Amino acid sequence: MPSLLDSIAELSGVGPKREQALNKLGVFTVGDLLTYYPRRYNDLAQKLPSQTLDGEKVTFKGLVTSPPVISRMGFKKTRLNFRLTVEHDTIQVSFFNQPWLGKNIEVGNEVAIYGTYSKMRQSLAAIKMMPKNSEDELEAIYPSSKEIKAGTIKDLILQALGKYKDALSQEIIPEDIRRRYRLMNYHDTIFGMHAPADEQVAAAARRTASFMEFFIFQMRLQVIKQMDRHNQGRAITYDNDQLKAFIKKLPFELTNAQKKVVNEIVRDMRRPVHMNRLLQGDVGSGKTVVAVLAMYAAITAGMQATLMAPTEILAQQHAQTIGNFFDPNEVRVEILTGSTKAAARRQILADLVAGDIDIIIGTHALIQPDIAFHNLGLAVIDEQHRFGVQQRAALRQVGMNPDILAMTATPIPRTLAITAYGEMDVSIIDQLPAGRKQVKTYWLRHNQFEKAIDFVKKQLTSGVQAYVVTPLIEESETLDVQNAQAVYEELSAYFAPDFKVGLLHGRLSNDEKDSIMTAFKANEFQVLVATTVIEVGVDVPNATAMMILDADRFGLSQLHQLRGRVGRGSRQAYTFLVSDPKTQYGIDRMEAMVATTDGFVLAQKDLELRGAGDVLGNRQSGVPEFRVGDPVADLTMMNIAQEEAIEIVDTPDWDKTPEMAGLAEMLSETMDRYRNFD
Ligand code: ADP
Ligand code: MG
DSSP states (O other), X not given: OOOTTSBGGGSTTOOHHHHHHHHHTTOOBHHHHHTOOOSEEEEOOBOOGGGOOTXXXXXXXXXXXXXXXEEEOSTTOEEEEEEEEETTEEEEEEEESOGGGGGGOOTTOEEEEEEEEETTTTEEEEEEEEOTTOOOOEEEEOOOOSSSOHHHHHHHHHHHHHHTTGGGGSOSSOHHHHXXXXXXXXXXHHHXXXXXXXXXXXXXXHHHHHHHHHHHHHHHHHHHHHHHHHSSOOOOOOOHHHHXXXXXXXXXXXXXXXXXXXXXXXHHHHSSSOOEEEEEEOTTSXXXXXXXXXXXXXXXXXXXXXXXXXXXXXXXXXXXXXXXXXXXXXXOEEEEOTTSOHHHHXXXXXXXXXXXXXXXXESGGGSOTTOOOSSEEEEEESSGGXXXXXXXXXXXXXXXXXXXXXXXXXXXXXXXXXXXXXTSEEEEEOOOOTTOOOOEEEEEOGGGHXXXXXXXXXXXXXXXXXXXXXXXXXTTTOTTSOBXXXXXXXXXXXXXXXXXXXXXXXXXXXXXHHHHHHHHHTTSSSXXXXXXXXOSSOOOTTEEEEXXXXXXXXXXXXXXXXXXXXXXXXXXXXXXXEOOOOSHHHXXXXXXXXXXXXXXXXXXXXXXXXXXXXXXTHHHXXXXXXXXXXTTXXXXXXHHHHHHHHHHHHSTTGGGSGGGHHHHHHHHHHHHHHHHHO
């Protein structure tokens, strides 16, 4: 039986080379090929010259009114000319380098010709002869690559449409959903996308195809989510009184937002299902203490907790801050990173498996095969977008499939969160601790640089520190970009002998970076010239000024992250954006940065300015690119797809009915992969 899961190699004309070329386009199965939709359509509908714009591609049907004349235009280059009378207009038609067409053209013949119309010259640069009674008014145009031409793709799709017609009678979207939202059936959708009879059909097919794409995506997420929750989930029965007492002893009062998310998290931990929760909160919103409370809850249940950070310095910083929250006689916190010495590591591993360590903080070094826990209840992942999907998966496998709390400071607009984090439950801290001073932000032109640097110098005199951020480090990349090295030298000279300057960039080894950050934290130098490597998480409360050079070269989210590095203490902090943006887009971003310090507002702005794909950054977020649907423009549709998917997956044995067979088959790979996982 032909199945849409058949490999494209089953089609005739697909050898290993073509298969590879198609694979590169994301096409592996016949189903992939049939959902490889046209980018656009050429309108082959016949028109009159008076209805046609200059430069428009058009089909004219008319009578040949002069004999064809072939002229040579150089070696192997010819032009075939004749006159075509279309109702009341006569135009000149030219075919280039296709002299053999002449034999089809005789005075008095009726012909249809597709080409580009020049209004001024009243001529048509012909592209091809059309069958006179062609029914296709729209010609599908496919995205192609160097290795495979659009025409070849089209031929393969036509072949597949013929051979796999029967497979398309198996529906994907259940009938009641199709009826409720007036969607087309599967067969008509696929045919309507590839060979639409007219614009209306194409538009209707596109609407259903978008929904179908979202629906399959949401079904996949919901299936994963459900399997995840019900796989080996354990109830972490924490001691509520102990937790409350611990909260009372904190050096500050939790914000309402923190209280809300702590409740969401511990309630989830207590349930006998596996937690997979994302904690989203702007820089400085106080995610660390929330993680501490969740970890403490696990400890009161007699379990261990771990926190994994993307870099060594962040791990060290966390170990220090988190350690300070606990009485070492009550809770033992250890750190394990790549630089932990062999003997110390051995001891830690032994204590970990014996249950003598309550909280272990570290980097990737935590997910090694020889690491075993006594009873791991909760794993916290800081700056989750910095970890690959594989690492996150590996962490799940460390011991007992712990509850997962992932933390991110990257605000994702609500309109995208559903797509970005569909398989996770999301908790949001949408409030900063009281009394926090807003970072004052100024946008300056390059010719005001001196003024800004003088201001920074005055600040330094009062004992604080400053960052100067530069966009690129390699001189060879772009000449007009100031590189970190040059800025470093310039500023060293400027600040000498009063203040010292340090340099941090991506070319340094991790150890070198860490020792520079440590020295900056210890105020061994007062100005840190750095590329964006300081972006994430590093906390130097004494640094209250930041200057970002060529700021228009950064995205809004990145600028926001950078700015979040200052203003972590009680003193007023400042950010100077130095740039002469050359585009309106650059100007818009500078103005947005000055106007607000709210990460969610900026993320939303970024989304409007750049579009969904760029904001999410495909690799970072694991959000797929959609072929037809736009998760932002079609948000309502995405929401509906999610609601429907949740309802389906909540029905026991939903995948066992004949109606759902097509959908279940489509998701079978996901389900199998997940079953094998545990
Ligand atoms: P982030 O969410 O960026 O990781 P942190 O957890 O590092 O933020 O918190 C930033 C600072 O705010 C820390 O110094 C922390 O101790 C402090 N903080 C956290 N919660 C509160 C609160 N409720 N009231 C006052 N200060 C707080
Ligand atoms: Mg943090």
